[in-house]
Amino acid sequence: MEEFASATIVIPARNERGNIEPAVLRIPDFCSDIEIIFIEGHSQDGTFEEMERVKQAYPSKDIKVMRQPGKGKADAVFTAFDAARGDVLIILDADLTMPPEQIPKFVEALREGKGEFVNGSRLVYPMDDGAMRFLNLIANKIFSYLFSWLLNQRYTDTLCGTKVLRRSDYQRLKAGKAYFGDFDPFGDFDLIFGASKLNLKTVDLPIRYAARTYGETQISRFRHGWMLLKMVAFAFFKIKAI
Numbered sequence: 689m690e691e692f693a694s695a696t697i698v699i700p701a702r703n704e705r706g707n708i709e710p711a712v713l714r715i716p717d718f719c720s721d722i723e724i725i726f727i728e729g730h731s732q733d734g735t736f737e738e739m740e741r742v743k744q745a746y747p748s749k750d751i752k753v754m755r756q757p758g759k760g761k762a763d764a765v766f767t768a769f770d771a772a773r774g775d776v777l778i779i780l781d782a783d784l785t786m787p788p789e790q791i792p793k794f795v796e797a798l799r800e801g802k803g804e805f806v807n808g809s810r811l812v813y814p815m816d817d818g819a820m821r822f823l824n825l826i827a828n829k830i831f832s833y834l835f836s837w838l839l840n841q842r843y844t845d846t847l848c849g850t851k852v853l854r855r856s857d858y859q860r861l862k863a864g865k866a867y868f869g870d871f872d873p874f875g876d877f878d879l880i881f882g883a884s885k886l887n888l889k890t891v892d893l894p895i896r897y898a899a900r901t902y903g904e905t906q907i908s909r910f911r912h913g914w915m916l917l918k919m920v921a922f923a924f925f926k927i928k929a930i
Contacts, residue, residue, distance in 0.1 A: 690799050694721035696774030696855075697791070700756070700764035701739070701782035702729040706901075708738045711780065711788060712746055718792035719776075726782075727754040727768045729761075761849075762875030769858055777858055779875075781849035785898050786810075794852040794893055803891030804857060805883035807843065808850035810897035835877075839884045844892050851879055853888070860886055 695718070699711055712724065726743075728736040736755060743751040754771065756764040769777055776795060780788060786808055797806045835846045853861075861882035883890055 690801070692719060692775040692795065692799065694723065694774040695719045695776040695778060695795060696723040696725060696768075696772035697778045697780050698725050698727065698765055698768040698772065699780050699782050700727050700729060700761050700768070701731070701735050703731045703733045703735060704782035705731070705733045705735045705738045707782050707784050708735065709742050709745075711782065711784060712742055712749060712751065714784070714788040715780075716789060716792055718795055721750075721774070723750045723752065723772065723774050725752045725754060725768045725772060727756050727764045729756045729764050730759065760874070762878060765875045766862070766878075769855075769862075772855060775855055776852060777855050778852045779849055784901070786848065786850045786895050787898055790895050791850075794850065797891055797893055798852055798854070801889075803893075804853065804888040805879070805890045806852040807845070807880070807890060807892050808848035808895045809843075809845035809892040810848050810895060835880065839880070841884060841890055842892070843880070843890075844894075846880060847874070847876055848895065849876070850895065851876070853879070853883070857883075857886065857888060 697715060701708065708726065715722070715724065726739040728739060736753070739753040743753050752771070754768060756767050758767075765779055776798060778791060778794065780786065780791065794806045794808070797803050832843050832846050835843055861879065864885055865878060865882060
């Protein structure tokens, strides 16, 4: 069983002021050295200022606060990954719909060799009422099927924000990222395609998806749905048509 000396939890956030302190308080002590990186993305509700306050309020925790230089979740995640020092990299969405208390089982799956790329899945266990709109649920199932077919790898949920991998594997993935280009505003597919290209052992880990308690979703079902359709077409010609 592999042991990890350190871990970095990356929390991208836009207009999530009310979730910043709860995120810190709810992250379990699953590792002796945990780095938390909050990366803020052009918020209008004082999220960045709340990050700074929380950092000062919990000096015993290794909390870093950053502002992303560009736009979109992918830019935020990869900017924070580049600044991370942990052996293991973990993405935690700031809406806390993936309860932070479930993080240890992702690290455990990596430690026990169940997977080298651990992908959260919201579509296995029953979820809280109102946690996901019906059309979003159907779309998620369809896209999971399409990307499973494209990659010859079963995914039950490609759009769950929580993904975990070794920093060393991220560095390898980053080196080959140009192969797929900068077409993914979310970052999920950059990681999924990169893991597939590196032949990383992938495992879906079911989570209990919760309803958000603060703020509103940043996802537009139609605009982002159209983006996802374009990604499917791009991936088909990049992967299946060669």
